[in-house]
Amino acid sequence: MKIDTNDLTWMMVSTALVMLMTPGLALFYGGMVRRKNVLGTIMQSFIALGVITLQWVFWGYSLAFGPDCGHVIGNLSWAGLTGVGLAPNPDYAATIPHQAFMISQMMFAVITPALITGAVAERFKFKTYIVFLLLWSTFVYAPIAHWVWGVGGWLRAMGTLDFAGGFVVHISSGVAALAAAIVLGKRKGYGHEHIPPHDLTMTLTGAALLWFGWFGFNAGSALTSGTLALTAFINTHCAAAAASLSWMYMEWYKRDKPTVLGAASGAIAGLAGITPAAGFVTPIAAIIIGLCLGILCYWGVSMKGHFGFDDSLDVVGVHGVGSSFGAIAIGLFATTAVNAAGRNGLFYGNYSLLGIQIFSVVVVTIFSFVMTWLILKALQKTMGLRVEEQEEVEGLDLSQHGESGYNF
């Protein structure tokens, strides 16, 4: 197998872009919490870069992509990057070094558990969080990644399509967020006190970095440079734009005022939602999907109050709802004209794909929910999940890290 250095260039760029998304997420979330929790919130994303990077090298990658065990998980023969070298592994990417594929996948593994933290913002005990990161990534992320993308994975074998991580990244974390919000319980004062975002300019900056990095996330998932990457690139941008408009429109329509946080939230919803579909649909379809995503996720977020859980930064409503819709939309809009390696959806005459996609959403949802629930319950019993009430009042920055974000 010969390496195509142009593909490699593209993958290095993409990987760097995806790496930037994790700090982007840190800012996106950090701006939405109260001032006293800003560092603690940023840290939950930032430290995932540390923890998951090593986890991935030492066992995570091998579990997710290593030689298949019973269609559900990789074995540990690639642990510590054994056998993961500079020659391509044509099973995953024929034109770039195997290590390039590994590091690019690492960035996905890093951001996924960080996404969950939005649901349990302002109350997660840091020590427990570190352990949660390791457990979740090992027992939830790795299996799902293997099912959907790993050679031998059962969903992949069944024909599930997930271009850039709709199932693996967004549905898995969106659903885990639901479980986490329920197990951890509400923030002190939730529903009663006023808990406004402390700095929306930080959130907007984070959203901008996420959007920028998402070009690497989606277009990089082509694993080569070329027209497929370009299509994913264009779809990503168009869906984000469309969803930010439609979310804004909903706010205008329902409350008379379009908010800036709404426009940014819409963009993220569009990005999360188009992720699974980015390399299977046309730009016009991406716009339609984006418009639906803005409306749907606006509604998803608005519903939160009715269910009574405190998904603090709306991970369920945005990532869970958004990417589930996107994954299902593949079953409608996918066309082999865009990606010969994909299949046609309902609108192109193929009925079966839609069912597979819906089934896969259900499977991943149940698995992620149950596993996350079990992990958290176990941690609750042993280490404790939440900071003490007094620490919560004081804020994570002081209680967990002994620092203050600002000394103005």
Place this chain on the structure above:
Amino acid sequence: MKIDTNDLTWMMVSTALVMLMTPGLALFYGGMVRRKNVLGTIMQSFIALGVITLQWVFWGYSLAFGPDCGHVIGNLSWAGLTGVGLAPNPDYAATIPHQAFMISQMMFAVITPALITGAVAERFKFKTYIVFLLLWSTFVYAPIAHWVWGVGGWLRAMGTLDFAGGFVVHISSGVAALAAAIVLGKRKGYGHEHIPPHDLTMTLTGAALLWFGWFGFNAGSALTSGTLALTAFINTHCAAAAASLSWMYMEWYKRDKPTVLGAASGAIAGLAGITPAAGFVTPIAAIIIGLCLGILCYWGVSMKGHFGFDDSLDVVGVHGVGSSFGAIAIGLFATTAVNAAGRNGLFYGNYSLLGIQIFSVVVVTIFSFVMTWLILKALQKTMGLRVEEQEEVEGLDLSQHGESGYNF
């Protein structure tokens, strides 16, 4: 036509970089307004990503670059990306998919009207602004882009040189900014109250992202990777550096203190000014042009007080003055040694180019001014341009969006 995937890689990277400029601009402007207007100001840039993206797909691109109608505008046959596919369109870029050209141009179309908002900061009614975005992009941006860059465009036919959008982006928006500042009138309290920037660190962050993104803007305008892109890359950086120094020097000389905002403003002036020339001149010429730009735009901005309009964030003095100078400087410094597809300027023995460039500046200036004026006057009569006085006092964040930037 075969696609060169390396060129495509470069174009995807460049396009992502240019996309990042719009949020960069949001921060650059956002830091310069008062705290109560920070979100409203950021939103005016951010939402352009939403609005213009769809406008561009559905009709903007076709008007600007579609098949020529009478040398002044494209027709609508490419609306909705009809016929804009993955094969190259050799009229514009022979080695990358037509869609790659389309999306790269989209990012230029997005940022251009956002630039104008600096002139009317802290007072534009959001609802009207959305309509203004659509009208301006359709009736001012698309024609000018067609004249200068479209196949059949009359300025292009005449030999006007504009490497990366000096006319199309910066002069057009800089002049529109002048019209807008005049039509909208001054901010309440302008010239009387102290209206300082609320967060210059945000402005500096924005300037940094703009500088970074501008590598994509200018070097990406080569539409291929290679020495031409590299030259534009180097010229961009050198002009920015030189202009930031000369602006700083002017402040030191005139007022004894070099400001940080001045150095950042100089950099942006250098970037805007070198834009039209980036692919036609040598690095040493770029430095000379940059040095002049810092001085000239410093002077441009200082003049504002004498004319009595409130170009709040100095779009006219920086983008209008800067890029006009850059466009004319092509007539002096251009050399076919750098770009065989260009022509020589005065210093290389060709007298005619200078005249063409000056003429084009005049034409674009008049057109943009008159059209912007008409659009704004029409909107003033119908929807109203400014927020109510009470809303202006309260700030755009609360009055237009029902949010506060900070809850410290």
Place this chain on the structure above:
Amino acid sequence: MKIDTNDLTWMMVSTALVMLMTPGLALFYGGMVRRKNVLGTIMQSFIALGVITLQWVFWGYSLAFGPDCGHVIGNLSWAGLTGVGLAPNPDYAATIPHQAFMISQMMFAVITPALITGAVAERFKFKTYIVFLLLWSTFVYAPIAHWVWGVGGWLRAMGTLDFAGGFVVHISSGVAALAAAIVLGKRKGYGHEHIPPHDLTMTLTGAALLWFGWFGFNAGSALTSGTLALTAFINTHCAAAAASLSWMYMEWYKRDKPTVLGAASGAIAGLAGITPAAGFVTPIAAIIIGLCLGILCYWGVSMKGHFGFDDSLDVVGVHGVGSSFGAIAIGLFATTAVNAAGRNGLFYGNYSLLGIQIFSVVVVTIFSFVMTWLILKALQKTMGLRVEEQEEVEGLDLSQHGESGYNF
């Protein structure tokens, strides 16, 4: 020599990434100072983009990389880019234009003196700083760059390995920082007053941009796209991750609370430390080096108090200590399996390299310390190094630039 446009694409991307590191550093440092010094601190980095860019074009590049004079410095025959054209210079990079090498090296030259400013934060007179920038870059940076990387440079000839600037960038500036902290003396109130960072979210944002840009710094130092760049890319990321964890662990162990600033500091220590080794070691070695770096630099920073100098933002402890260790670690971990152009280290059976590396660390340390000391003493006598006491109390923003960072 034929240009490989893919390598050129990669170098343009890398160069843009490295450019972004300087504003990243501005934010990293800016957040750690007091509010009244934020702009002055940001400016010290930002203006290096202006000053060193021109210095590099007009004489710096020629001194560093131009035709050798006595193995210690380049001559001035490349001044003003004379002879530095679009054809490759195979002595440095055979597949990209000579100018591409020049501009990529420029970004290294820009950030290096900016790194020093952390040691003398909150007290350096701006006028003197500009002169210091020019002198230091000319008399310290250029020679060291020539010795280590220049054709004919004596350390290069001796076999010193420095992949991406461990000696040239980090040791040189880390040691200069020590000299500067000693010559300038402590901040008023140091050791007595509480001088906390004013905005750690800014510092975190800066750290994120540095990490992101460092992919260009290290992987771009391969000067081609390909497996060597990829290895440097992976090592960079892994070392940063590992060091952020081990620094955090040290804090947890020693003080019971892991700080967010600590995790970010660890990441920067990992990045600075792996820089010389990035293209010579395996990913697993990079992780081991990273783990050591976090511990070592934590210790380096903690020592500061015992020596009684005020290295305000810990440049010595992070860059000096970190990169010295990294440079020496090459002597242990380097393997020609990773880079045929390198050599084996101790663990691969070659004893000589370790000695060379240690010797080079000593040489560069002494040279940088002595030269920096002399330059600063000369400036102290002539222009004065520190702002007046009253100006220090008022802050750099007002006293040096007549501005305030925030008007909240």
Place this chain on the structure above:
Amino acid sequence: MKKVEAIVRPHAVDDIREALQEAGFRGMTLQEVKGFGRQKGHTEVYRGAEYQVDFLPKVKLEIVVPDGRVEEAVSIIIRIAKTGKVGDGKIFILPVEEAIRVRTDETGDEAL
């Protein structure tokens, strides 16, 4: 008239405001302050350097009331602000000679 100055914990403020409003007090003014007292501060660490932060965030509530309603206001504030732990704060009563409503020039109790 008297000015009731209450220095309390920040999170008690919303409830105090509500309770006072219900009791018919229609105006008050609030500031963020830093308090120093028996309540211990906390330690912050920046790269190994420890700082003792002695001042704690408190809120100062000022409400000018007619002489007859001082006790009522005080008791409402105490009821809500009291947690029984060190740091609950203080209430000071100061004499006010005159109050004027800017909008109407009303003075005295009318102006409150």
Place this chain on the structure above:
Amino acid sequence: MKKVEAIVRPHAVDDIREALQEAGFRGMTLQEVKGFGRQKGHTEVYRGAEYQVDFLPKVKLEIVVPDGRVEEAVSIIIRIAKTGKVGDGKIFILPVEEAIRVRTDETGDEAL
């Protein structure tokens, strides 16, 4: 001596300062405060959740003046701060027993 405490709208401050200065008042102290009163607050929306913000930004101006100049100071402030709309603010007059200038140890009216 009396302390004149005026709670006014933020944007009136510069003008008040100027007018007082012209009238020969050479010192004053200012703080940003949050006010609650008859003037309505506003609603903020974050992702569909509505919050009523009751406290409004006001500025509190403190100026200690000799007994004889209280009325003058008050009338200047009222002249400029009055818009006639709800929320113009209040002025309170408090007794001051002593004033001392730190720099010179002067006391009484001298110290102002």
Place this chain on the structure above:
Amino acid sequence: MKKVEAIVRPHAVDDIREALQEAGFRGMTLQEVKGFGRQKGHTEVYRGAEYQVDFLPKVKLEIVVPDGRVEEAVSIIIRIAKTGKVGDGKIFILPVEEAIRVRTDETGDEAL
């Protein structure tokens, strides 16, 4: 009881707090304020537009003390805050009618 209100330079605060504490004053409250007086402000420049900033950052320290300890508190503050340059600040003494500790309902000097 009296309230001692001292408006001083920000950087003097830590030392004053320490000195007062040593002298046995166990509580105080602090606010950042902007002062206007004889001390000149500074000029800021934004893109060529000059602004005169008249208000200077000061800190206001409030400490309620028993009648008998007013002078002691004042002299401690003066000792530390005095630099002899314009802008050192002012101290005002106001009467306080009552003090209450929220935690214990103690009143009078007990509550301080």
